[in-house]
Amino acid sequence: MNRTIELVKTIYEIKQLEEFHEPQIALAGRSNVGKSSLVNRLAGRKSLAKISSKPGKTRSLNYYRVQPDGFFLVDLPGYGYAKCSKTEREKWGRLIEAYMTANPALKAVVVLLDSRLTPQKLDLELTSYLRGLGIPVIPVLTKADKPKQRERAALQTQWRDILQQLRLPLLFSSKTGMGEEKLWSILAEYADV
Numbered sequence: 001m002n003r004t005i006e007l008v009k010t011i012y013e014i015k016q017l018e019e020f021h022e023p024q025i026a027l028a029g030r031s032n033v034g035k036s037s038l039v040n041r042l043a044g045r046k047s048l049a050k051i052s053s054k055p056g057k058t059r060s061l062n063y064y065r066v067q068p069d070g071f072f073l074v075d076l077p078g079y080g081y082a083k084c085s086k087t088e089r090e091k092w093g094r095l096i097e098a099y100m101t102a103n104p105a106l107k108a109v110v111v112l113l114d115s116r117l118t119p120q121k122l123d124l125e126l127t128s129y130l131r132g133l134g135i136p137v138i139p140v141l142t143k144a145d146k147p148k149q150r151e152r153a154a155l156q157t158q159w160r161d162i163l164q165q166l167r168l169p170l171l172f173s174s175k176t177g178m179g180e181e182k183l184w185s186i187l188a189e190y191a192d193v
């Protein structure tokens, strides 16, 4: 299917949150894990979402509409960005919380996990937070072009056990396109389109 992705809304403050009724799937993960690169890969465009080798690039909630399916991908600012101030981190937490809670249009959260790292504290906190809210977690191991096959496979099993899911987390690379088709089918399944 030929899909297009366009940015339709950028939000910095809780008071700007508005109710879209179309299904939404959010993208969450630590700063620099590759969220914006994943959006660009899916969009088939190099610079739809701004990416950076320095963490903390995305500071807003970005709503991307996927056509012709009609659901939204929502790129969230990365968490665990040490260089920003405590006040800013708290503001981030409140914004994400306001977005995630009481949002019936939010069907699932793609949690991006760095395929080169063992499970990190912040990742475990996020996944258990989502579990508590009853929001399905779609785990995606990013930058999968980097580690060796054996290391990737071990991490996949480890995450599957932590998340108590039947499926292994998806291996994804924005660089090579690994996992792209599979991710589209998972997104469509959760968005129910």
Ligand code: GTP
Pocket (backbone or CB within 6 Å): 029, 030, 031, 032, 033, 034, 035, 036, 037, 038, 050, 051, 052, 053, 054, 055, 056, 057, 058, 059, 077, 078, 079, 142, 143, 144, 145, 146, 172, 173, 174, 175, 176
């Ligand atoms: P924040 O906006 O700070 O939260 O970061 P982000 O999660 O949006 O990460 P971003 O997409 O900006 O990518 C961070 C860095 O990782 C950039 O230097 C990317 O080029 C690199 N990167 C992202 N995806 C991949 C990948 O699949 N493979 C490789 N090798 N590098 C990647």
Ligand code: MG
Pocket (backbone or CB within 6 Å): 035, 036, 037, 050, 051, 057, 058, 078
């Ligand atoms: Mg980003």
